[in-house]
Amino acid sequence: MEKQEHFTPQPTADGSYTFFSTEFNESFHSQFGAKQEAELKFVEPLNLRQRARNSPVFLLDICYGLGYNTAAALTAIWETNPDCKIELIALELDETVPKSAIAHQVLESYPAEIVEILAEFSITHSFQSDRLNAKLLLGDARITLQQVRSSGFKADAVFLDPFSPTVCPQLWTVEFLSLVAQCLKPDGNLATYSCSATVRSALVAAGLKIGSTSPVGRRTPGTVAGFSSAALPALSTSELEHLQTRAAVPYRDPNLNDNAESIIQRRYQEQQSSTLEPTSQWKKRHRISHHRTRHHRTREDTF
Numbered sequence: 579m580e581k582q583e584h585f586t587p588q589p590t591a592d593g594s595y596t597f598f599s600t601e602f603n604e605s606f607h608s609q610f611g612a613k614q615e616a617e618l619k620f621v622e623p624l625n626l627r628q629r630a631r632n633s634p635v636f637l638l639d640i641c642y643g644l645g646y647n648t649a650a651a652l653t654a655i656w657e658t659n660p661d662c663k664i665e666l667i668a669l670e671l672d673e674t675v676p677k678s679a680i681a682h683q684v685l686e687s688y689p690a691e692i693v694e695i696l697a698e699f700s701i702t703h704s705f706q707s708d709r710l711n712a713k714l715l716l717g718d719a720r721i722t723l724q725q726v727r728s729s730g731f732k733a734d735a736v737f738l739d740p741f742s743p744t745v746c747p748q749l750w751t752v753e754f755l756s757l758v759a760q761c762l763k764p765d766g767n768l769a770t771y772s773c774s775a776t777v778r779s780a781l782v783a784a785g786l787k788i789g790s791t792s793p794v795g796r797r798t799p800g801t802v803a804g805f806s807s808a809a810l811p812a813l814s815t816s817e818l819e820h821l822q823t824r825a826a827v828p829y830r831d832p833n834l835n836d837n838a839e840s841i842i843q844r845r846y847q848e849q850q851s852s853t854l855e856p857t858s859q860w861k862k863r864h865r866i867s868h869h870r871t872r873h874h875r876t877r878e879d880t881f
Contacts, residue, residue, distance in 0.1 A: 585678040595684040597644065597675065604741050606643050606675075608771070608794070613687060615771065615794055616650035623769045623791040623802045624735040630655040634663035638726065638733035638761055640719055640740065641749070642668035644679035645696045647737040649688045652695070656709070666712040667726055667733075668699075669719045676700040676714070719749055720834040723757045732763045738770035743777055743829065747841040750777050751831040755784040759805075762786075767804040775820045775857075776845070777801065780828035782821075790817060816864045824849045825857040 587595035592611025599606065608615055621627075629635050635655060639648050648668060655662050670676060679685060680697045695712075699705045703714040715722040719740075736758060740749035748754065750772075762768060769791065770777065778788050781803045789810030791800035802810055813821075820826065827849045829841050836844075 583672070583674065585675065585682070587682045587684055594646075594687065595682070597678065599741070604745060610794055612644070612646050612684075613650070616646040617654075618794045619771045619791060619800045620647050620737050620739075620769050621650045621654045623800065624737075624767050626651055626654045626735060627658045629734055630658035630662045633659065633661065634665055635735070636731070636733045636763070636766075637664060637666045638731070638736045638758075639666065639668040640723070640736065640738050640758065642670040642714060643675050643739065645676050645685055645700070647739060649685050649692050649696060651735070651737075652692050652710070653688055662709070664710050664712075665731075666710065667731055668712070668714045669722050669726075670714060670716055671718065673700075673703075673714075673716050720754055720757075720831070723754070723761065724834075727757055727760050731761060732766070733761055734763055734766045736762060736766065736768040738768055738772075743772065743774055744842075745838070747829040747838050747845070748831060748836070750780060751829040751834075751841060752780045752783045753831050753834055755780045755786075757834075759784040759786055762805070764805055767802055769800065769802045771800045773798050773801055773817070775823060775826035776828050778817075779821055779826040783828060789813065819860055819863075820857075822855060823857040823860045824852045824854045825860075826854065827852055 583600055585597040588598055590596055590609055590611040592614045594611050594613035596606045596612040637651055642648060648666065652664065655664060677700045680700050685693050685696060695705055695710065699712060699714055703716065705712040715725065738758065740746045743750040758768065778801055781788050786803040786805060787807035787810055788801055788803045790813055791802050793799050804810060827845055829845050831841050
């Protein structure tokens with residue numbers, strides 16, 4: 579039987595709380611703030627307030643975790659259009675995380691109705707009302723996402739929020755992100771906190787165009803992606819050049835069942851034989867420092 583983690587709320591700079599995962603040795607959110615990260619990394623880049631004008635809105639929350647991204651999305655959509663219908667599918671590996679979030683009342687700054695919905699959601703793994711049809715699928719997202727694809731579900735907005743690529747490469751591979759793309763509407767968008775070249779190159783390999791989102795609490799931006807580049811913020815020259823370095827060699831998981839070590843080793847071997855520019859040269863050219871300041875290890879990107 580797997581050992582279950584015990585989660586203790588940890589304060590972040592905006593006054594909201596997050597958890598620290600001993601399994602992945604990372605916090606679930608940046609120290610800048612769990613609540614503001616949900617808003618600025620996901621709700622705003624995905625234009626959820628604008629999408630709320632056209633009901634229904636289809637949401638796919640990959641790595642539901644404490645529930646911040648869904649809570650922020652429901653709040654933004656219903657503040658804009660109280661009658662908007664929402665179809666939500668959320669994926670989560672560990673059901674103790676959302677249950678612990680409710681038990682520790684970490685979502686209490688959101689409207690009471692939202693908290694009540696997500697409290698029931700964390701226990702029953704579903705919720706139905708005249709405005710919301712929601713399902714929480716538990717288990718390895720590589721498996722549950724295949725179920726989503728088979729159901730024909732297509733999202734207007736995807737929250738891609740796993741632990742960082744270096745500790746959870748399984749959910750950043752070309753194959754997994756190709757599955758994600760297959761669950762996205764033609765005019766839909768995906769957002770993630772990560773700007774790592776390996777993630778961005780995998781999104782491109784999955785058939786998506788990419789753009790940068792504004793930095794939140796750190797110097798690096800996030801990423802927004804979709805099938806069209808028309809409304810996406812352009813990448814800088816430095817970011818474009820980054821995608822031509824060995825850092826951009828993507829993670830691969832051909833059968834969607836390899837462990838993290840195997841996926842990391844496969845990428846390392848591909849990097850060793852790559853003819854792409856060494857990432858160190860790109861860093862030197864743009865004077866990018868290796869230095870990181872961390873309280874706990876948080877989900878930072880490696881170049």
